[in-house]
Amino acid sequence: MREPPDPRTLVVESLLLASEGRAIAPAAVDFAAQLAKRGSAAVHVLSIARVWGTSFGLPNPGLLPTKREWEEQRGLVADAVTALRKRGIDATGQVLGTRAAAKRIVTEAERRRCGAIVMSADPPKPWLIANLLWSQEPYRVRRRSSVPVYLVVDAPN
16 A cells, blocks of 8 residues: 655645545544645545445345435535635535445546545554455555545544
């Protein structure tokens, strides 16, 4: 896993603040705001509403996010967009539903021509169990992405 370049040297025109469904940490919003201010970048906030799978290879409505889950994700995005706009940063937001969060986040960053991705993350787990945990999705994003991915690690509770 490659480390991103020093954020003090990075100037981007567009930035993606992403979440695989977790609350976006204030530290991640602050970090994204600092990166955006340096290059007068626009920030797009993206959150994933998790689709739980398929049934017999076909989409099943029972596995899709519930209305409550969609609203929860919309609230998380709205809070982050509001916090960024209070800092004078041009920010937009979006919630997408998918089973493959890492793939979708990287695709969206490429589609929007973002210069970097910022995500909240848990501390890394051992490789043997990391691939089984949804909470390790930010590390999968970092492995997949061709643009720098900055992970703001949440302090362990």
